Amino acid sequence: MSLSPCPFSRDRLQEFSSLRRAAQHQAEWLGESRWKGNEAAPVSPAEATLNGNSEKGMHGHAMSPWIRALEHFLELENTINLKIERLHEQQRAFLQPKFLSDEEEEAQRQQIEENAHGIQKLLRELERMIISGMRPQDPTNEDEVRASENAKKHLSSRLSMIIQSFRxxxxxxxxxxxxxxxxTQRYKQIGSCEAHKRMEREERIAQYLELGYTQVDIQELLxxxxxxxxxxxxxxxxxxxVTELHEMFKELGAMVVEQGSILDRIDFNVQQTQIDVKRSVAELKKAxxxxxxCWVM
Incomplete structure (x- = not known):
């Protein structure tokens, strides 16, 4: 019988269950899952037991906040995309030639503006989910923290795409x-633009003459x-x-935030590398x- 100690191993299946569920939800929503309809992927008994526990966690308190936020984000994103598509259809229909009264046309325009305002509110709700909802359940778990940060950056890019499409x-x-x-204004005019301007000028001069103004005063007023x-x-x-400049600064702000997150990841990786190097140096000294x-012996 060998006297060597048993190799140390640890089961990380439970630890990565939440991360795997989030990846599955994201893959299914993006249409990247290989299993469609009623087909199911084969799972091992251990995974089946874990999935049962995870389903209980969805109804209990074991589900991480960032996974719940991810699911809600994907559901709300789908709703917003449908609303944007309907809004574009309403706008195209409104711009088509039609015979409507001024009241009916104004009512349709107000409805389009209200729908656009509602979409803006939903977009702000998505932004709120990304800012306040994507937090890990266990801040001490580096893997979960990294996964939640990556999911946050991914959702930020998706939100930018939705906002760009809406804009x-x-x-x-x-x-x-x-x-x-x-x-429409050109159709209402009589003759060319020059003739219309001349008629407006003559009408204004006639009004000033009726009010008792002299020719010098009328010329100054014109x-x-x-x-x-x-x-x-x-x-x-x-x-x-100024509005275009404001939008440009907002886009630059989003780029700065994205670049800052990249720098944070680089800084984190540098720190981890430094720690690993120090640990390796210590191990080399021990070796x-x-x-x-051994040489002395």
Missing amino acids: EGQELYATQLRRCEEK EEDAKQKELSREVQEILKS RQKQGG
């Missing part, structure tokens, strides 16, 4: 709506009115530029001492 749809709708309004219109146009352009003792 592009809103910008396209605003552009097409503005074109339709400009086209010049002041033109300056006010030009100033209003410049203010609108500045407002648009050298033992080797020297």
Whole structure:
């Protein structure tokens, strides 16, 4: 019989159960699971027992907060995608030529704006889940902490994609709506744009004459009115530029956060490497001492 001690081993199946469940949920939602319909993957008796315990944990207190947040995020993300798709369909239908009264058209526009506002609220809820919900159950477990951080970064990228899709749809709708309004204004005009402006000028002069203004006063009023219109146009352009600049800074802020998380991971890996190197140096010193003792013997 060999006198050598039994090799040390430990069962980490229970420890990684929560991580495996989260990966399975994510793979199923992304459509990457190989098992579809009623088909089931073969599992070992130990995994079957563990899955039974994990199902109990879903209804008990053993489920990690970040896994619950991950499941809720995926469910809400699916709902938001459906709402965005319906919103785009409403916007396309609204922009199609139709015969509606002003009240009906305004009601449809208000409904579209309310739906867009509701989607914005849901997007803020997704952001709240990522910020406050993705925390590990055991902060001392490095594997679970690392898994929760990776899941948080993955969900952040998914949220950025949803926001980008929603923003592009809103910008396209605003552009097409503005074109339709400009086209409607042109149809309401009589003759060319120059003729329409000339008619407006003559009507304004006639109104000023009725009020008792002289030709000199009318000329000054018309010049002041033109300056006010030009100033209003410049203010609108500045407002648009500031809005675009604000969106750009928000995107830069998201990039800074992402780069900061990458630097945090690099710093963590460097620290772990330093600890491992120190441990290896200590082991090498012990081995050298033992080797020297063997030479003496």
